[in-house]
Amino acid sequence: xxxxxxxxxxxxxxxxxxxxxxxxxxxxxxxxxxxxxxxxxxxxxxxxxxxxxxxxxxxxxxxxxxxxxxxxxxxxxxxxxxxxxxxxxxxxxxxxxxxxxxxxxxxxxxxxxxxxxxxxxxxxxxxxxxxxxxxxxxxxxxxxxxxxxxxxxxxxxxxxxxxxxxxxxxxxxxxxxxxxxxxxxxxxxxxxxxxxxxxxxxxxxxxxxxxxxxxxxxxxxxxxxxxxxxxxxxxxxxxxxxxxxxxxxxxxxxxxxxxxxxxxxxxxxxxxxxxxxxxxxxxxxxxxxxxxxxxxxxxxxxxxxxxxxxxxxxxxxxxxxxxxxxxxxxxxxxxxxxxxxxxxxxxxxxxxxxxxxxxxxxxxxxxxxxxxxxxxxxxxxxxxxxxxxxxxxxxxxxxxxxxxxxxxxxxxxxxxxxxxxxxxxxxxxxxxxx
Numbered sequence: 001x002x003x004x005x006x007x008x009x010x011x012x013x014x015x016x017x018x019x020x021x022x023x024x025x026x027x028x029x030x031x032x033x034x035x036x037x038x039x040x041x042x043x044x045x046x047x048x049x050x051x052x053x054x055x056x057x058x059x060x061x062x063x064x065x066x067x068x069x070x071x072x073x074x075x076x077x078x079x080x081x082x083x084x085x086x087x088x089x090x091x092x093x094x095x096x097x098x099x100x101x102x103x104x105x106x107x108x109x110x111x112x113x114x115x116x117x118x119x120x121x122x123x124x125x126x127x128x129x130x131x132x133x134x135x136x137x138x139x140x141x142x143x144x145x146x147x148x149x150x151x152x153x154x155x156x157x158x159x160x161x162x163x164x165x166x167x168x169x170x171x172x173x174x175x176x177x178x179x180x181x182x183x184x185x186x187x188x189x190x191x192x193x194x195x196x197x198x199x200x201x202x203x204x205x206x207x208x209x210x211x212x213x214x215x216x217x218x219x220x221x222x223x224x225x226x227x228x229x230x231x232x233x234x235x236x237x238x239x240x241x242x243x244x245x246x247x248x249x250x251x252x253x254x255x256x257x258x259x260x261x262x263x264x265x266x267x268x269x270x271x272x273x274x275x276x277x278x279x280x281x282x283x284x285x286x287x288x289x290x291x292x293x294x295x296x297x298x299x300x301x302x303x304x305x306x307x308x309x310x311x312x313x314x315x316x317x318x319x320x321x322x323x324x325x326x327x328x329x330x331x332x333x334x335x336x337x338x339x340x341x342x343x344x345x346x347x348x349x350x351x352x353x354x355x356x357x358x359x360x361x362x363x364x365x366x367x368x369x370x371x372x373x374x375x376x377x378x379x380x381x382x383x384x385x386x387x388x389x390x391x392x393x394x395x396x397x398x399x400x401x402x403x404x405x406x407x408x409x410x411x412x413x414x415x416x417x418x419x420x421x422x423x424x425x426x427x428x429x430x431x432x433x434x
Contacts, residue, residue: 001195002153003030005143009038013115013140020104020116022094025143026280027121027224028217028310030195034143035090035117043115044086047078051100052093054431063098067111070103071092075399076138084113094118095126096284122228144280145193145310147350148343149428152184154198170420172412181425182410191338193346207322209277214316221281229275236260236272244282244308245318249338252366266302274305283345285309288357291370291377291400295357305358311343336384340424344382344408348425356380361399365392373431376403379407383409388421404434 012021025031035286039046044297051057060073068212074089082089094100100118107116120126146154152161167173173181183396191201191210194217200209225237243260247253257264276282286299308314315325320339324332348356348371356371359379369380379402381393388411399404407421413433414421420433 001030001146001198002150003034003143004148004150005034005141006038006041008043008141009034009117012141013042018040018115019077019137019139021118021139021141022104022123023117023119023141023143024123024280025119025121026145027220028194029143030151030199031119031121031143032090032092033195034200035088035092035119039088039090043088045080045083045088046090047074047080047082047087047186048090048092049077050092051076051096054096058097058099061097061103065099065106067103067107067114070113071114074427082114082256084111085115087115089114089116091116091118093120095120095122097128101126101383108137110295121224122279124280142280142353144346144350146198147193147347147428148185148188148425151188151191151198152194152374154202155184157184164426165419165432167413170413170415170433173423178412178423181423185425186325189311189315189325189400192315194310194312197312201390210312211316211322218313218317218395224279226305229272233272233275236269237275238305240269240273240276242317243282244306245314245338247306248308248314249318249335251343253338255304255306281309283309283349283355285345285355285369287359287360288370289359289361291359291379291396291402293372294377294378295370295372295377299357303360305343307345307349311339311346311348314342315339335381340384341382344380344427345369348380348430350428351430361395367392373434376434378402378404378406378434380406380408380422385409385413386411393419408429 012018023031023035030091036046051058060070071082091100105369107114109328149161187201190207191197197210197213200213221241222238225234229237239260245260246254250386257266257269277284284304286297287303288298290298292298318335320335348369352371352373356369359367359370367379368382371378371380379393379396381390383390386409388409390407393405393407405419407419408424409421410424411421413423413426422430422433
């Protein structure tokens, strides 16, 4: 599968300011595969080392952190010399060896000609600890589940993507394209972007195969909670994780601790919640009442919504049958808004690399997302169907007069004064239309 992050890896490799790379990302989103594919395409050789369940490998870093010694011994382990500028060294699940994280500083300072990339499913948690490694000595990239553009690429729709990106002006798309994109978008709601799930769908188009793969990932996450979360937080992490479909589907979407466990309060669950977010499994979208830069300075972090990092897993956790999505069943209408909102969030995070906020003015109006792109704060309202009425977005525009506002729905491409209706299936191309 083509991953858009490959271009960033190439830029990292060719940069004269290159530092050791840390590739973050939720478990099973394809980090190891991407690094191995990158090595096969752009490097002469790959030296791959996995620290999970491999204490003998970690012992190499205990005597000292001298790069030449360690790299030489790693070459002996793999049976061939590691060459500067030619071999890609990959440290997988590096969070299991804190000394290897510290080693990155010495590699950068003493042996910068080597190409070293690190990956790990729980790195977001590990790196939040102050003693993890010196700041400023590494580069970062984040891999997420496939977004809708990558899903199109996986189905061989390169020409369709190229046509979208070369559209002249803001003319509506011909029906032959909108019908096709709508059908593929429904498939994406079913599968989400986990590579194994997408592969099952492309190979068989059998929803039972898809859901078996999704169940395996959900179960693997639950096992990770038991294995890696702090003992005091394990059961809480699991409860929060299972509550996400219910939390997203609530009418105003605000996260309610009491819906995780009766009588629960923030102080009881905050650490567990942050563990889940640090692992990349969930996204926390905080409220702002004043859309000014930087948005983070105006966030109310006690008032937030919680979403899942993958829309297909959300659909499966909610036990929403595939048939109700494909057939547009009335039984789907109530949860559809929540599912599509989760999709919109993940697409926006893929565009900006940052988690957006949402705007609420008392109990009068609410805009789903505020995202900052360049110097613009852009309000984005997500509509699940072709109904374009949005009193909240109109209220926001009246109050703050943004240069551009986005309404994303199943209606065709249309630009009005200061308002762009961008179809849900074109959300990945938002920057092009701005």
